[in-house]
Amino acid sequence: MHRCAICQTNRAQVIRPKNGQKICKSCFLEVFELEVHTTIVENNIFPRRGERVAIGASGGKDSTVLAATLKALNERYDYGVEFVLLSIDEGIHGYRDDSLETVKRNAVQYGMELCIVGYDTLYGWTMDKVVEKIGKKGNCTYCGVFRRQALDRGAKRLDISHILTGHNADDIAETVLMNFLRGDLPRLGRCAEIMTASATSPMRRSKPLKYAYEKEIVLYAHYRELDYFSTECVYSPEAFRGNARSLLKELEKIRPSSVLDIVRSGEQLVHDVKSPSKPGCGERNGCRGQDKGSVSGSQVMSTEPATLKLLQGAAQTNDGAGIQTIGVCGKCGYMSSQPICKACVLVDSLNKTEPPVEVSLTGNMISIEVSGGILI
């Protein structure tokens, strides 16, 4: 019998995907939580006692594990923080309606307030209707832009200025790979940051599971018998992310540390991009700082081909001096660095056009093409 490498007493039941260590179930649960706690403390994720913090809760494994872990840690280490579950209903029948039932149960299980915000009330469109109109291609772009703003709006409604998401190490490594393959260095650095704040929004976003392997998250959920929803979105995920995921899985097979190694590479690039003395991004290569803070890890959209032109750019700063300033969207009145926010640009495209409409997001640019012609 293999004894647990940590307690040296119990039978080892788990080979940790992260480092190959053979440990028992209770040491695994303990070490998993301890690592999340360490991430929180080292990054000062909860600087203020008494703060209300939103957990972006999709009902999936990551955000459910995040909520369960944070509840346990808040009790154990007394962060003095109140967590609220914030769910976005994208209006995807047979997917989000079912997962929201899970979140409703989680709210009761964890004793957390739950707020649900729907695309239909915010934008007048559900994702089902969007896909009906534009088809599946490019629908993730709409969903990502809408969700980002919906989370902000939901948090604002709750008078909260800090949102946590369940992005894990695999999500971040995938995003680093995608941005690397695209040559998008500014975004590459940013996607690896644990906390993001933007000049264009008072919201902070943090990823406490940033160093947690997806496999360990699944294991944690399994051992703690968490109630989560495990179906994939019916509107297939981005193809390019799928490729990055396959590549990451192959690399992980050869060398399990690859996931964290890639995350660390991304972090190093944040440092290089931020440091003026190091030409990390390379202005010399014509690479401008496009991602001044609006899109998080999994919301990085696939870039459709070059037929799409750059139409609206938050990177085209509105002060002409490279610094974004917050204004309000002329349509919806919500914060925006542009006269019309990205969500309203997309809603307008849906309201005005006949299909097919093709939309893509590159950096902070939205481009929309309708039947071969540029719409906006």
Ligand SMILES: Nc1ncnc2c1ncn2[C@@H]1O[C@H](COP(=O)(O)OP(=O)(O)OP(=O)(O)O)[C@@H](O)[C@H]1O
């Ligand atoms: N509909 C939603 N409502 C609230 N938060 C969401 C929603 N969708 C995604 N998020 C947040 O963004 C994170 C990353 O979302 P993503 O779509 O990549 O899902 P995921 O990696 O499968 O995570 P999960 O397992 O939590 O669904 C989630 O962990 C969650 O915190």
